[in-house]
Amino acid sequence: MPELPEVETIARKLNASLAGSRILSVDLRWERSLAEPSPAEFVRRLNGQTFEQVSRRGKFLHLSLSADHMLIHLRMSGDLQVVSGVHLPEKHDRLVLDLSGDRCLVFNDTRKFGRIWLVKDPDQVLGKLGPEPLADDLTVQVFQKRLGERHRQLKPLLLDQTFLAGLGNIYTDEVLHIAKLHPCLLSDSLSEAQVEKLWLAIRDILQEGIRRKGSSFDRVYRGGDFQNHFRVYGRAGLVCPVCGTTIERMLVGQRSTHFCPNCQPGKDG
DNA sequence: CACGAGACCTGTTCGC
């Protein structure tokens, strides 16, 4: 499910509700959700700690504790929320923390792809991530230099978290449509004007996603409504909102990719 | 370095 705007939305919500909460008990219900340390050490170390702050880096949730850092990646189907009162564990709950104040922190993850780390130094996990797309120091100039250093198709490059941290399959398709760039264009072939369009589109789309509190699919994540404003993602066979041409779907780097052949022509278009 | 295939998982939707 979650890309940068969804993770940001969850982080803000958790930060407001979790700060100061003390962990009273730890119920790790699926051990393989834990990347490190061992389950026994995880439970022992976590017990009694207090949450201080929740933030986001790329698609990672960063939960600062009194003596450790808990990092959580939701991958495809993960969700993390605070629930009040008694929580009866549900089928796909992978971690449940009993908290002070009669609440629980629940990590629910149908497909079991999500991962949890408990570490002393968050850089152990976050160290390889590329820049934050919305950070002030990612200027057009810096972005242009990074694009030029690679020779890759735009879509897989934008999905590469060591190149840029936070874009996923939905937002990448939306970004390329706004920027009027074909997903298969090579990163070192763009004009200065095209680079600037791409840079602006990334910022615009992510900010719109955050403003709309992300996208909601199925019943995994509640709250956001960006899914009602997709321009191309999931809209193959429907018309492009800009020019009316039928939107197409193709595979790029094994990922389903949606684009407007008129707005986003390839090199022969 | 770039890229494709396969793995990791469960659930829903699609096509016959």
Add this chain to the structure above:
DNA sequence: TGCGAACAGGTCTCGT
């Protein structure tokens, strides 16, 4: 209706 195939918001590892 039934059943298998295809597909889903992500990432890792291995081979070429």
